[in-house]
Amino acid sequence: MSIPYEHGVVVFARGEEVGASGGALSLPGLELFSQQLPADVAQLRGWVTGAPGRLLTAIVAGAWDFSLLVELRRLAPAVYVILWHADAVEDAHNRIRAFQSGARMVSHDHEHLREALALITSIRGAAAAAADAAAAGEAAAAAEAGLAAPGTVAQLSYACPWCGLSGLTGPELWLHQPLYHIYELDKTKVDCPMCRHHTSRLTRHINLRHNPAGPGADERTGVYALAVVRRPGDGKFLLVQERYGEGYWVPGGGVDPGESLVGGVVREAWEEAGARIKVTGILTLESSHRGSWRRIIFVAEPLPQPLPTAAAAAPSPSSASAAAAGGSAPDAALRRCKTLPDVESAGACWVTAAELEGLPLRCVSEPRTWIPWVADGGKVMALDPAAPELTKLFPDYPLM
Ligand SMILES: [Zn+2]
Ligand SMILES: [Zn+2]
Numbered sequence: 387m388s389i390p391y392e393h394g395v396v397v398f399a400r401g402e403e404v405g406a407s408g409g410a411l412s413l414p415g416l417e418l419f420s421q422q423l424p425a426d427v428a429q430l431r432g433w434v435t436g437a438p439g440r441l442l443t444a445i446v447a448g449a450w451d452f453s454l455l456v457e458l459r460r461l462a463p464a465v466y467v468i469l470w471h472a473d474a475v476e477d478a479h480n481r482i483r484a485f486q487s488g489a490r491m492v493s494h495d496h497e498h499l500r501e502a503l504a505l506i507t508s509i510r511g512a513a514a515a516a517a518d519a520a521a522a523g524e525a526a527a528a529a530e531a532g533l534a535a536p537g538t539v540a541q542l543s544y545a546c547p548w549c550g551l552s553g554l555t556g557p558e559l560w561l562h563q564p565l566y567h568i569y570e571l572d573k574t575k576v577d578c579p580m581c582r583h584h585t586s587r588l589t590r591h592i593n594l595r596h597n598p599a600g601p602g603a604d605e606r607t608g609v610y611a612l613a614v615v616r617r618p619g620d621g622k623f624l625l626v627q628e629r630y631g632e633g634y635w636v637p638g639g640g641v642d643p644g645e646s647l648v649g650g651v652v653r654e655a656w657e658e659a660g661a662r663i664k665v666t667g668i669l670t671l672e673s674s675h676r677g678s679w680r681r682i683i684f685v686a687e688p689l690p691q692p693l694p695t696a697a698a699a700a701p702s703p704s705s706a707s708a709a710a711a712g713g714s715a716p717d718a719a720l721r722r723c724k725t726l727p728d729v730e731s732a733g734a735c736w737v738t739a740a741e742l743e744g745l746p747l748r749c750v751s752e753p754r755t756w757i758p759w760v761a762d763g764g765k766v767m768a769l770d771p772a773a774p775e776l777t778k779l780f781p782d783y784p785l786m
Contacts, residue, residue, distance in 0.1 A: 395506060396458060397499075398450070398489070399470035450480065452487040459488030464551040466490050466506050466566065468499065475723050478634065478735045478745055481627060485569040485732060492733065493725035497694035501726050502565070509562055511553040512543030544579045547588065556580050557598040563589060564729040568629050589629070593729045605643060609783060610681035611651035612638030614756045615663050617688055617720055622736040623757050624688065624723065625745075626658040629731060633746030636753055637661070637734070638683075646784045647682050648769075655686070659734035660724025662689040667766035669756050671779050680779055683756060685766050690719035 455467060469484040471477065474494040484492045493499055544559050545552040548567040559580065573588035578595070585591040594602045614636055615624035625634035637659045641650030648665045655663045663686040673680040723734040737745065739761035747753055760766075767773065771785040 394462070395466045395468065395503065397468045397470050398455065400450075450484075452483055455484065455487035455489055463549045464546075464566075466502070468493060468502065470494060470499075474725055475721060475733070475735050476622075478625065478737045478741060481733065481735055482633070482746060485627075485631070490566055490569075491725065491727055495694060495722065495725050498724075498726040505561060505565055509554065509558045511558070512555045513553060515555050515558075542580075547573055547576065547579060556596055560592055560596045560598060563592050565727060568727045568729065569627070569631050569732040572630050589729070606640055607643055608679045609641040609647075609650075609780070610638060610679060611641050611647045611654065611684065612636050612681065612752060613651045613655055613663060613665065613684045613686040614669060614760050615655065615659075615661065615686045615688060616760050617736060619717065619720070620738075621761060622738055623753075623760075624655075624659055624661055624663075624734060625737055625753065626734050627732040628748045629729075632748040634735065634737070634753070635748040636683075636756070637663075641783065646786050647780065648684070648786045651682075651684055651686070658724070658731045660722070660726075661734065662691055663687065664689050665769065667769060668773075668776070669759065669764075669766060671775050673779060682776075682780070683752065685760055688720045688723075690717065691722045693718055693722060 450469070450471075455469075458465065458467060467489045469480075469489045469492045471480065471484075471492055472494050474481070474492045481492045491498075491502055493502075543553045543555065546554060546559060546562060546566070548563070548570060551562065554562060568589070572590075574586055575584070576588050577584050578588060578591055580592075580596055583591065583595070594604055616622075617624070624637060626637050627633075628635050637655040638651055639654040639658065641647060642653075645653070651665060652663055655661050665684045665686045667685045669683040669685055671680075671682050721736065723736070724731065725733045727733060739757050742753055742757055767775075769785065770776070776785060
């Protein structure tokens with residue numbers, strides 16, 4: 387596997403996470419280049435460029451040094467920086483700090499890491515795609531009894547408006563953009579590099595209009611379903627790390643035409659937070675004065691998820707220490723949530739009600755109203771499809 391350093395990956399991990407042979411970060415088929423990160427940021431360029439064609443791994447002993455992430459991103463803007471952190475989905479503050487310092491992903495999930503590496507290494511550039519097309523053309527031509535080889539197939543290539551990485555095919559830019567840049571500010575009022583269409587929001591435009599599977603529909607129903615998801619055991623709440631650096635928010639979003647209210651929030655919790663949830667009650671029903679939007683806020687709890695094998699074999703230090711301290715470590719199957727960024731979100735995190743005060747929030751009212759409400763055992767309405775308030779506000783949407 388050969389990766390030019392501009393397309394390279396740096397995994398920041400603490401020493402105990404990575405053994406001599408790659409340790410917990412061993413990945414079949416990938417050559418790991420593990421070494422201590424230079425303490426001096428001035429040596430970083432040589433370190434970054436010193437091993438082209440390899441997956442780079444930095445081992446950071448002791449405390450996280452986020453200034454090194456900042457410097458690395460300055461030196462190599464297109465490098466994919468992953469913070470490998472045992473508390474990736476339990477440490478909301480360091481998730482934010484890592485992304486603000488230039489990390490593209492914060493994870494401790496081997497399956498998500500493998501998926502990220504597969505996506506990153508699938509982005510090979512327009513020149514490689516053109517060479518493949520030419521080779522395929524030659525093979526096809528040879529098969530068709532000696533027709534002349536078609537030569538180089540023209541392949542349009544684009545540069546990423548965020549990091550400047552050039553030579554991407556259209557489908558590669560569509561793939562690259564959210565994976566690398568979903569936590570950065572969106573580009574507004576710009577021309578799309580692919581179709582030259584002037585757009586108010588480039589991320590949304592690329593996702594909807596340049597999806598290789600076909601253009602997506604932009605259906606907004608004005609009906610929204612949100613969920614306050616409380617984890618039994620330690621009582622932590624699930625928050626989505628929202629796009630565009632907007633901080634955290636409760637999972638949820640627009641209910642699609644033909645979808646039920648519960649179906650909508652279950653789908654959104656999966657897309658935005660990577661969590662399977664079970665809705666257990668209703669907190670509130672709301673609508674705008676003019677009726678342009680209506681919404682329902684549910685209370686829910688996580689359902690256990692299948693675990694990646696490496697995580698099951700090696701409990702994280704935090705859960706081990708929690709168990710050693712006599713606390714009830716939350717079941718790993720209930721902890722697992724999203725750490726692979728995509729167009730929906732940068733990931734998700736579990737937080738205590740007390741932690742909410744210090745966290746950046748996309749909108750303050752929903753989390754700060756309903757998370758303390760649920761934490762304090764406030765009143766919850768039953769999931770009754772015939773409840774008059776429900777059928778009055780949503781005569782056109784089934785509850786379940
Ligand atoms: Zn980019
Ligand atoms: Zn376009």
